[in-house]
Amino acid sequence: MKVVAVTACPTGIAHTYMAADKLSDTAKKLGIPIKVETQGAMGIENRLTEQDIHRADIVVMAADIRVEYGERFESKLCINVSIQDALKKPQNIFSQCQKLMK
Amino acid sequence: MKNELKFNCSLVNGIHARPASHLEKVCKQFDCEITLTNLRSGNTGNAKSVLSLVGTDTLLNDACILTFDGQDSRQALHKLTQYINNEFAHCDQALDKPGASEAIVLPQSLLRHQPTLLQGKCLALGIGKGLLIGNEDINLNLFRTEIQYDETARFDNARQQVTNNLELAVQGADGAEKEIISAHLSILNDITFVDDIKKHLAGQSTANAVLASLETVSQQLEQSSSAYLRERVVDIRDVATQLLCAAYPDIKITAKLTLTEPSIVIANDLTPSQFLGLDKELLQGLILTHAGSTSHTVILARAFNIPTLSGIEAAQCTDALNSEVYLDASLGVLAVQANEGVRCYFDRAITLNQQLSDKQGAYAALSAQTSDGKGIEIAANIACSVEAQPAFEKGAQGIGLFRTEMLFMDRSEAPKEEEQYQQYRQVLQAAGDKPVIIRTMDIGGDKPIDYLNLPQEANPFLGYRAVRIYPAFIDLFHNQLSAILRASLHGNAKIMIPMIQSIEEIRWVKEQIEIVKNRLTAQELEFDNDVPLGIMVEIPAVAFIIDQFCQEVEFFSIGSNDMTQYLLAVDRDNDSVAHLYNSLAPSFLRMLDQVVSTAHQYGHWVGLCGELGADAKVLPLLIGAGLDEISMSAPKIAPAKAALSKLNSSDCQELFEQACLCPTITDVQALLDKASATQESKPLLSTECVLKNADFSCKEEVIQSMVGNLGLHGRTENTYKLEEDIWAREAVFSTALGHGFAIPHTKSEHIRDSSISIAHLNKPIDWQSDSGDVDVVIMLTLNKEQGDQHMRIFSSLARKLIHESFRDQLRDSKDEAGIISMLEKELAI
Known part of the structure; x- marks a missing residue:
C-alpha cells in the first residue's frame, strides 16, 4: 500500500508540521511508503506531484481547513481525518486505510 | 367638579425627579387638586409635589390617571392633555449608558472566570486592590439635637438660605449640573417634603424633623422598582444635608477620611485638599464618579500614580463597600465580589504591572540620552509643591512646568504672598540645582475662581484668562512675582508667562517685574535679580514672531495641548469635533519646526510641556525637532527615558523632516509606524x-x-x-x-x-x-x-x-x- 497525505491546520504554524511528521514516522514504523505535503503558514511544501498521486493507492487528508488544490485527488480513494486524529491515533488511520483497500 | 386624564408613561426612566419637577411646575399653575394614580403600582400622589410624583413609582409604559378636582379643573385638564401629549415625553433624555462608547476588549483570561465588573472610564492608569471605602457617608445623626428655641424660624431661615445658594448656583450652571441643581431646588420647595418636615417641627427640633422626613421619603424611593429612582435617595440626602448645615452652622461635618489599610476610595468628587489628606501608601485606587479628566484631583492622582476611574456611582456598588475589590483603570473596570479565578487574574496583573514599573524605574536615575549620546532634558509637570519630591525620585531632570493656579483654587480668598513664597521655595529646595519653570497663574476660562468674580463667557478658551486678567488683578500678579523672585534665592527658578500673544503683552509684564523688583529693593527684601523670563508658546500667532520674542525673553515652552487646540481650531472636549484634535497634524509639526529652528538661530532654549511629550510613539518626532526639553507627568518620565535610549538622534531628525513634508495625519502616522517597525528587532529565542x-x-x-x-x-x-x-x-x-x-x-x-x-x-x-x-x-x-x-x-x-x-x-x-x-x-x- 502506497500512501500520500496532506496536512493543514487553521494557523498553519504548528499542528500542520507535527501531524506531517507523526504520519511519516508512524508509516515508517509500519513499513508503509508515504509522502506528506504540508499546507501551512509557509505555503505548500513537499508538494505532491502528479506522479506521486498517480502511484498512490490512497490519499489521507489530515486537515481542519479546506485543502488547497483538492481537485487533484478527485479520482482517488480518499480518507478524511482531523489533525487531532493524525496526532493522537496515527496508527488507526493506517489500519483504516488498509481496511478500505480490501 | 372632577375631570380625568388617562395616559401611558412614555418616559424611558419613568417619573424621576427631573420630569416630576416639570410636571409639578405645570400642575402648580392651577388651583384645583391634581392627583396622579398609577394603575400598575396602585400608588397615588399629589401632582404638585415632586416627591409625591416620584413616590408613585411610575415606570415606562405604566398606565396612569391624572384626576383634577376643583374650580379650574377643566382648564387644567385641557392644559395637561396638551402637555402630556406634546411635551412630557421630551422633558427627560435617556441616561447615558456608562462605558457604552468605550470599546475596550477585556482579556479572555479575565472573562473566562466570569467576573462581576462595573464599567467606568479611565482617568489615571494603573491597577489597585483594596477595601472599597465610600466617602459620602456623612453621619447626619451628628445633627440630632433637642428643641432649642424657635424651630420654625430656624427651619425657614435655613430653607431660605439654601434656596438662595441654589438659585445663585443654578444661574452659573449649565447642562447636567443645572438640571441637578434645579431638581434639588424643587425638592426644597416640594409641598409634601416641606409639609412633612413642618408637621414634625411641632414636637421636634429642626434637625430631628428634617431627618425624620428624609427617612420617610428615602424609604418610599428605595421601594421603587426603578434603579434610577432608588439612586435618587442621594439627591434628597444632599438637600437634607445642605438644610442641616445651614440650620446648624456651628456643627462642622468635615468628612475627613482616614484610611487604615490598603483601600480604594469611591466619592462623587474629592477636592484636591481632601485627596492630599489621604495616606498615599494606603490609597490603591480612586473612583471619582463625576470627575472629568481635567479635574485637579485627577491631575494629582496621575502624579501620585493612583489608578483612577470615573463614571461608577456609589449606589451601584453599595454591596461591595468595605469588601475587597480590584480597580483596573487600563481596562476601565472595578471588579467586585471577586472569585478565586478573578483574584488570580488581578493579582497576576498587579505583579506584571509592578515588574514593568520596576524595569522602567531603572531608567529613572539615568540621564536622558539617545543611543548615539544626544542628551535632552526630561522634566516634570507639577501642580503643587508636594509633587516635586516624588517627581525627582521618578527621574525628573527639572520642573518644566509648575502650574501655580492650583494655589489659587478651591479657596475663599487668594493666597498671601508669604504662603506662595513658601510653596515656591519648597519646590526649589527639592530641585537643588535643577531648573524649575514657574508659570504664573493661568486663571479664568475653564479654571474659574469664585473670589475673583470673573464673568461667565460664551467662549472661555478665547476669552479672559491668564496674562489677560493680570492688569485687572494687578496686586495678585505683583504678589506672585514678588513671591517667585524672593523664593528664587533658594534655587534655579525661571518665570514663564501663559497665553502671551503679542510683544506688547510681554513688554508690559517686564515693566511689572521691574516695579516689583523696585518694591522689594525699597522694602530691603532679598531676591534674585537674574531670574530668566520665558513664555508659553500656545497661541499660533507667537510662532510667526519668535525672532522678535527672542529680543524680549530668554526661553520658550510649547504648550502642546492648547497649541493644537488653537492651531486647528478644535475644542477637544467637544465630542463632535474631538476626532479632529491631533498633534500629528503636519501643520502642527511645521509650527514646531518653525519655533524651534528660529529660537535656536538666536541661541534660545525651547521646551515642550503637554500630553504630547509623554507619548512614546511621538517621541522620535520631538527629538527630531530638536527640542531642548520635554516636560511630562512624573510617572511617564522613566518610560520616556527608556524609549529615548533606543532612538538614534540623526534618524529622528530625518524622520521629523520627512514628517513635516507629509500632506496628511495618516501619512505621518504611517511614517511613525514604519519607523518603529524598522527598529532593531529582538531575537526569536531569549x-x-x-x-x-x-x-x-x-x-x-x-x-x-x-x-x-x-x-x-x-x-x-x-x-x-x-x-x-x-x-x-x-x-x-x-x-x-x-x-x-x-x-x-x-x-x-x-x-x-x-x-x-x-x-x-x-x-x-x-x-x-x-x-x-x-x-x-x-x-x-x-x-x-x-x-x-x-x-x-x-x-x-x-x-x-x-x-x-x-x-x-x-x-x-x-x-x-x-x-x-x-x-x-x-x-x-
Whole structure:
C-alpha cells in the first residue's frame, strides 16, 4: 500500500508540521511508503506531484481547513481525518486505510 | 367638579425627579387638586409635589390617571392633555449608558472566570486592590439635637438660605449640573417634603424633623422598582444635608477620611485638599464618579500614580463597600465580589504591572540620552509643591512646568504672598540645582475662581484668562512675582508667562517685574535679580514672531495641548469635533519646526510641556525637532527615558523632516509606524522569554503571564490584543499535545518581534483538553510581517516536539540559559 497525505491546520504554524511528521514516522514504523505535503503558514511544501498521486493507492487528508488544490485527488480513494486524529491515533488511520483497500 | 386624564408613561426612566419637577411646575399653575394614580403600582400622589410624583413609582409604559378636582379643573385638564401629549415625553433624555462608547476588549483570561465588573472610564492608569471605602457617608445623626428655641424660624431661615445658594448656583450652571441643581431646588420647595418636615417641627427640633422626613421619603424611593429612582435617595440626602448645615452652622461635618489599610476610595468628587489628606501608601485606587479628566484631583492622582476611574456611582456598588475589590483603570473596570479565578487574574496583573514599573524605574536615575549620546532634558509637570519630591525620585531632570493656579483654587480668598513664597521655595529646595519653570497663574476660562468674580463667557478658551486678567488683578500678579523672585534665592527658578500673544503683552509684564523688583529693593527684601523670563508658546500667532520674542525673553515652552487646540481650531472636549484634535497634524509639526529652528538661530532654549511629550510613539518626532526639553507627568518620565535610549538622534531628525513634508495625519502616522517597525528587532529565542519554576494555577494565568511577559520586554505593545489572538486559536481546538506539553500559538499583527516563549510549571495544570494536565508550555507568537525564516524555525520546533527525546531534553534543562542553548542547537539557530 502506497500512501500520500496532506496536512493543514487553521494557523498553519504548528499542528500542520507535527501531524506531517507523526504520519511519516508512524508509516515508517509500519513499513508503509508515504509522502506528506504540508499546507501551512509557509505555503505548500513537499508538494505532491502528479506522479506521486498517480502511484498512490490512497490519499489521507489530515486537515481542519479546506485543502488547497483538492481537485487533484478527485479520482482517488480518499480518507478524511482531523489533525487531532493524525496526532493522537496515527496508527488507526493506517489500519483504516488498509481496511478500505480490501 | 372632577375631570380625568388617562395616559401611558412614555418616559424611558419613568417619573424621576427631573420630569416630576416639570410636571409639578405645570400642575402648580392651577388651583384645583391634581392627583396622579398609577394603575400598575396602585400608588397615588399629589401632582404638585415632586416627591409625591416620584413616590408613585411610575415606570415606562405604566398606565396612569391624572384626576383634577376643583374650580379650574377643566382648564387644567385641557392644559395637561396638551402637555402630556406634546411635551412630557421630551422633558427627560435617556441616561447615558456608562462605558457604552468605550470599546475596550477585556482579556479572555479575565472573562473566562466570569467576573462581576462595573464599567467606568479611565482617568489615571494603573491597577489597585483594596477595601472599597465610600466617602459620602456623612453621619447626619451628628445633627440630632433637642428643641432649642424657635424651630420654625430656624427651619425657614435655613430653607431660605439654601434656596438662595441654589438659585445663585443654578444661574452659573449649565447642562447636567443645572438640571441637578434645579431638581434639588424643587425638592426644597416640594409641598409634601416641606409639609412633612413642618408637621414634625411641632414636637421636634429642626434637625430631628428634617431627618425624620428624609427617612420617610428615602424609604418610599428605595421601594421603587426603578434603579434610577432608588439612586435618587442621594439627591434628597444632599438637600437634607445642605438644610442641616445651614440650620446648624456651628456643627462642622468635615468628612475627613482616614484610611487604615490598603483601600480604594469611591466619592462623587474629592477636592484636591481632601485627596492630599489621604495616606498615599494606603490609597490603591480612586473612583471619582463625576470627575472629568481635567479635574485637579485627577491631575494629582496621575502624579501620585493612583489608578483612577470615573463614571461608577456609589449606589451601584453599595454591596461591595468595605469588601475587597480590584480597580483596573487600563481596562476601565472595578471588579467586585471577586472569585478565586478573578483574584488570580488581578493579582497576576498587579505583579506584571509592578515588574514593568520596576524595569522602567531603572531608567529613572539615568540621564536622558539617545543611543548615539544626544542628551535632552526630561522634566516634570507639577501642580503643587508636594509633587516635586516624588517627581525627582521618578527621574525628573527639572520642573518644566509648575502650574501655580492650583494655589489659587478651591479657596475663599487668594493666597498671601508669604504662603506662595513658601510653596515656591519648597519646590526649589527639592530641585537643588535643577531648573524649575514657574508659570504664573493661568486663571479664568475653564479654571474659574469664585473670589475673583470673573464673568461667565460664551467662549472661555478665547476669552479672559491668564496674562489677560493680570492688569485687572494687578496686586495678585505683583504678589506672585514678588513671591517667585524672593523664593528664587533658594534655587534655579525661571518665570514663564501663559497665553502671551503679542510683544506688547510681554513688554508690559517686564515693566511689572521691574516695579516689583523696585518694591522689594525699597522694602530691603532679598531676591534674585537674574531670574530668566520665558513664555508659553500656545497661541499660533507667537510662532510667526519668535525672532522678535527672542529680543524680549530668554526661553520658550510649547504648550502642546492648547497649541493644537488653537492651531486647528478644535475644542477637544467637544465630542463632535474631538476626532479632529491631533498633534500629528503636519501643520502642527511645521509650527514646531518653525519655533524651534528660529529660537535656536538666536541661541534660545525651547521646551515642550503637554500630553504630547509623554507619548512614546511621538517621541522620535520631538527629538527630531530638536527640542531642548520635554516636560511630562512624573510617572511617564522613566518610560520616556527608556524609549529615548533606543532612538538614534540623526534618524529622528530625518524622520521629523520627512514628517513635516507629509500632506496628511495618516501619512505621518504611517511614517511613525514604519519607523518603529524598522527598529532593531529582538531575537526569536531569549532567556527573557523563559519562565522556569513558574507558579501558575490555571490555563488563563499561564497565557496572561506569558503574553504579559512579552509586553514586559517590549515585544508587544498590546498584550490584550495579542492574548485575544492566542485565545482565538485556542477556541478552535486545544493546543495540548499530551505528555504534559501544550503549544498555544498565533500569527498576529500584535507581536512586534516573533518570539518563542517557554514556561516550565512547578505544578501541572488542567489545559482544558482531553490530553491530560500540562507542565511545559511553549508559546509561539509569529509576527505577520516577519517572513518565512521565523516560520521555518517554528515548524521545525513543532516537528521536534512529537519526539519524546526532544521533549525530555526540554523538560530536563536545568535553567533558562540551558533551555535556550539546547533549542539553539536543535533548531540550528
